[in-house]
Amino acid sequence: MNKNIRWKVITIVAVLVIFGAVGVYPIVASQYGITSPSWLMAKQLKLGLDLKGGVHLVLRVQTDDAIRLEGEQEMERLREALRTRNITVTSLTMPTIAQIRVEGVPPAQDAAFREAAADLAVNYDRSPGTNGSYTFTMKPNIQVILRQESVVAARQTIERRVNELGVAEPSIAQQGANADQILVQLPGVTDVEHAKEIIRSTGLLELKIVEAGPAATREDLLQNGQVPEGMDIIPGSADATGGGTVYYMVRKAAAVSGRDLTNARPSVDQNNLPAVQFTLSGEGARKFGIVTETNIGRRLAIILDNRVTSAPTIQSRITDTGQITGVTRDEVTDLSLILKSGALPATLTYLEERTIGPSLGADSIRSGIQASVVGLLLIVAFMLIYYKLSGVNAIVALLFNLIILIGLMAYIGAVMTLPGIAGFVLTMGIGVDSNVLIFERIKEELEAQHGVRAAINAGFSRVFLTLLDTHISALIAALFLIQFGTGPIRGFAYTLIIGLASNLFTSTFVSKTLFELALGRQQRQTAALSI
Amino acid sequence: MHIFTNPNYNFLRWRWHAVALSWIVILAGLGLIYTRGLAKGVEFAGGTSMIMQFDQTPSVDAVRTALNQNYVGGGQDAIVQSYGDPSLRQVMVRVPQVGAEQGAALSSTAQAVEAALRKGNLGNFTVVGTEIVGPAVGEELTQKGIWAFVLSLIGILAYIAFRFEFAFAVGAVVATIHDILVTLALLAFFRYDITLNVIAAILTVTGYSTNDTIVIFDRVRENMRKMRKGSLSEVINASINQTLGRTIITAGTAFLSALALFLFGGEVLRGFAFTMIVGIITGTYSSVFIAAAIVTFWHRQSPSKLSSAAPAATATPPARRSKSQRKARAS
Numbered sequence: 001m002n003k004n005i006r007w008k009v010i011t012i013v014a015v016l017v018i019f020g021a022v023g024v025y026p027i028v029a030s031q032y033g034i035t036s037p038s039w040l041m042a043k044q045l046k047l048g049l050d051l052k053g054g055v056h057l058v059l060r061v062q063t064d065d066a067i068r069l070e071g072e073q074e075m076e077r078l079r080e081a082l083r084t085r086n087i088t089v090t091s092l093t094m095p096t097i098a099q100i101r102v103e104g105v106p107p108a109q110d111a112a113f114r115e116a117a118a119d120l121a122v123n124y125d126r127s128p129g130t131n132g133s134y135t136f137t138m139k140p141n142i143q144v145i146l147r148q149e150s151v152v153a154a155r156q157t158i159e160r161r162v163n164e165l166g167v168a169e170p171s172i173a174q175q176g177a178n179a180d181q182i183l184v185q186l187p188g189v190t191d192v193e194h195a196k197e198i199i200r201s202t203g204l205l206e207l208k209i210v211e212a213g214p215a216a217t218r219e220d221l222l223q224n225g226q227v228p229e230g231m232d233i234i235p236g237s238a239d240a241t242g243g244g245t246v247y248y249m250v251r252k253a254a255a256v257s258g259r260d261l262t263n264a265r266p267s268v269d270q271n272n273l274p275a276v277q278f279t280l281s282g283e284g285a286r287k288f289g290i291v292t293e294t295n296i297g298r299r300l301a302i303i304l305d306n307r308v309t310s311a312p313t314i315q316s317r318i319t320d321t322g323q324i325t326g327v328t329r330d331e332v333t334d335l336s337l338i339l340k341s342g343a344l345p346a347t348l349t350y351l352e353e354r355t356i357g358p359s360l361g362a363d364s365i366r367s368g369i370q371a372s373v374v375g376l377l378l379i380v381a382f383m384l385i386y387y388k389l390s391g392v393n394a395i396v397a398l399l400f401n402l403i404i405l406i407g408l409m410a411y412i413g414a415v416m417t418l419p420g421i422a423g424f425v426l427t428m429g430i431g432v433d434s435n436v437l438i439f440e441r442i443k444e445e446l447e448a449q450h451g452v453r454a455a456i457n458a459g460f461s462r463v464f465l466t467l468l469d470t471h472i473s474a475l476i477a478a479l480f481l482i483q484f485g486t487g488p489i490r491g492f493a494y495t496l497i498i499g500l501a502s503n504l505f506t507s508t509f510v511s512k513t514l515f516e517l518a519l520g521r522q523q524r525q526t527a528a529l530s531i
Numbered sequence: 532m533h534i535f536t537n538p539n540y541n542f543l544r545w546r547w548h549a550v551a552l553s554w555i556v557i558l559a560g561l562g563l564i565y566t567r568g569l570a571k572g573v574e575f576a577g578g579t580s581m582i583m584q585f586d587q588t589p590s591v592d593a594v595r596t597a598l599n600q601n602y603v604g605g606g607q608d609a610i611v612q613s614y615g616d617p618s619l620r621q622v623m624v625r626v627p628q629v630g631a632e633q634g635a636a637l638s639s640t641a642q643a644v645e646a647a648l649r650k651g652n653l654g655n656f657t658v659v660g661t662e663i664v665g666p667a668v669g670e671e672l673t674q675k676g677i678w679a680f681v682l683s684l685i686g687i688l689a690y691i692a693f694r695f696e697f698a699f700a701v702g703a704v705v706a707t708i709h710d711i712l713v714t715l716a717l718l719a720f721f722r723y724d725i726t727l728n729v730i731a732a733i734l735t736v737t738g739y740s741t742n743d744t745i746v747i748f749d750r751v752r753e754n755m756r757k758m759r760k761g762s763l764s765e766v767i768n769a770s771i772n773q774t775l776g777r778t779i780i781t782a783g784t785a786f787l788s789a790l791a792l793f794l795f796g797g798e799v800l801r802g803f804a805f806t807m808i809v810g811i812i813t814g815t816y817s818s819v820f821i822a823a824a825i826v827t828f829w830h831r832q833s834p835s836k837l838s839s840a841a842p843a844a845t846a847t848p849p850a851r852r853s854k855s856q857r858k859a860r861a862s
Contacts, residue, residue, distance in 0.1 A: 050799070058668065060632075060667070176671065177671055177674070192638070192661075193638075196638075349632055349633055349637075350632070350636075350637040350638070350663075350665070351632060351637070351664075351665045351667050351668050352574075352637075352663065352664045352665060352668045353637055353638055353661065353662075353663040353664075354660075354661065354662045354663070355658075355660055355661045355662075356660050357582075357657075357658070357659035357660050359584065359659050360582060360659045360660045363615060363616075363619065363797060364797055364799060366797075367795055367796055367797030367800070368796065368797070368800075370795040370796075371791045371792045371794075371795040371796040371797075371800070372791075374791040374794070374795050375787065375788040375791035375792065378787040378788070378790075378791060379784050379787060379788065382783065382784060382787060383784075386780065418797075418799055418800060419728055419731055419800070419803065421796075422728075422792055422796065422800050422803055422804070425788045425789075425791060425792050425796075426735065426785070426788055426789070426792075426807065428788050429784050429785040429786070429787060429788025429789065430739060430742075430781075430784075430785050430788075432781075432784050433742070433781040433784070433785070436777050436780045436781050436784070437746065437777050437781075440774075440776050440777040440780070443533075443776075444773070462753075465749070466745065466746055466749040469690075469694055469745045469749060470741075470742040470745050470746060472690060473687050473690055473691070473738065473741045473742060473745055474738035474739070474741070474742055475738075476683055476686040476687050476690060476738070477683045477686075477687065477734050477735065477737045477738035477741075478734075478735075478738060479683075479686075480679040480680075480682050480683035480686070480734065481679065481683075481731060481734050481735075483675075483678075483679055483682075484675050484676055484678075484679035484730070484734070488727070488728070489727055489728070489730075489731045492731050493731075496735065496738075
């Protein structure tokens, strides 16, 4: 064996050992319950949701909410500024989510109004109208930023919640044309409704001083038939167990909100009923201290997602802890989880929901493996019959190709899906094309009677450029598939691309080395090739 | 072993027959799509699809009756069919309705369907899989699918134009579009749902079909340098004949693997495998008959110098090769 071939063989064996260890070994080992070495097992080829079973959700973040919320806060701030400056206007409204409209600014106070609204004008464009009216429109770039931020914040909140749920290897990603969708994949989870509720709950906690109430009906709290400016009427439960409905009037702006919360955990109240105990951050605790100190004897409404869960009377100054009561034992754990992970900045809407039961996934794996085995056998039979001993060469190259394919997929952490298995089968069928091209060329060269070695060399060298062209054009199509697809389709595209790359290696380098090895012992003059 | 011994068929003579045949299939397919529409999978059409495993497989009619009696939407628009291997006792129910795209309401239809079947005395069952897709998803997917397809065609066109010449690129792309149209026609005829998997298969066919075409074009490029006296038609014909064995064998192995998928790949991959099978057949046909015909047609329209279009691809001296070529053909 000459030196050149020896190096080629060493390279091939090394590639085979490395990819076999990364890709094939963990799969085989896990079949027999072997779990070591852990550094190899950790790289095991991951199965997609369609094979493993689990929940696939696509949510849309209602980014309008973020704009509206910002607008409401700005409007309340303006109202506060006007009050401190003693400017009375006829009305303050929001005609659209991005607009604040002020009407009836007294002409004498126009300059003072502009000064009061200076803060607002930072993020809003001001346009004066007739009779002392002003329309403030949120600047477009601020709107874009707010929308983007709300999606990112929602994604992070969902990530925290899913992690708290203890799902192994969840996948959470932003997607969609406007990048306002969030894809959540929870492998192994089957209780969709529970998962959905936890992900979707707004989880907004607010602590507000009760201005009026509790009252039996909403109407009892109205003044002159309407809700006073800057106030809100919020329903709540009449007793500690969550029964009945009463109404409270509170200020729109919250004294302390869930943003100031550092921890929440299940607990019990003084009557030994389930409760969630929360802890406030330094800044939140300071604010809460001031509010409770100045309002001793009044009621404090603890509001969760716009519902008063309880409204205890403040006995003394409280700083950093509080309790949410009136929840059931089942809700306690979920609620602590949701509060701890922070509130969602906007509401979420489900666009797509898929549940794949574990049995369905197992069926898919079974039929996928069946198709692979049958496909492989058909091709092996065909190649052996048609190309005789050279067919063995092609089959060895094909098996190398598959081992490299599995190894690379495991190594880069690509996910194997059912369409991925299809890609695997197709890689076999289309992959031998390279060998066929080369072998057919070798046959032609043999007929031209240039001798076996020359025929093999010419066969490989002339076909190489063709192979490059075909592989690159197939690669172009596969790359756009990645762009197009999510989940399963992406798995398919990865399989195709990796299969193309390893095929180029095996069909040229490996296959040629095998020929050289086979011819190595034969005499130059009498060399023959079974093809 | 040889499939063909020195084949010398005049493929270009049949090109107009081939073009006519293709047009017939494509127009019939387009007519079918226009009148009946393409059946869309849940991910494109939106709707609710559920797979249930029963203790005792109910008849399709029984499921439909249960829907008619207990489901608000009724059973007339529902697709009910047994799913997967009969021994699994699975039934797929698909209704076009879907809960509102508002909050968590999307799954309300699925719950209604499940409740309707529970009331229908069909025996015990468990829901093993659901797929609920709101209308917004389908619209976006269609957009993305079309873009992916158009961009990959442009990419292939550019690559072939760069490596060969523009006429070849046009030939390859027209052949590919032809394959997609024929595939769509057959999908419509056999009423396969257009699902994400089918779209993936169509994009794969795009790659496969150009693959086949490129192998022939590569040989055309090589022969252009060797057969300087031959006309373009002669060169193309010789090239198709020389690569015919390879074309058939490759189509054969690809076909075998697609067939394995079709027969054993299970319910989910059936549409995918069907698309691949059709794509492989039409892809092979179009590389032989359509792509080359387009190149000759294009050249007749705008004759350009052929020799200048062929970059030096191989290092072997062409003279020696062409001698053997002539010998081979003479025998």
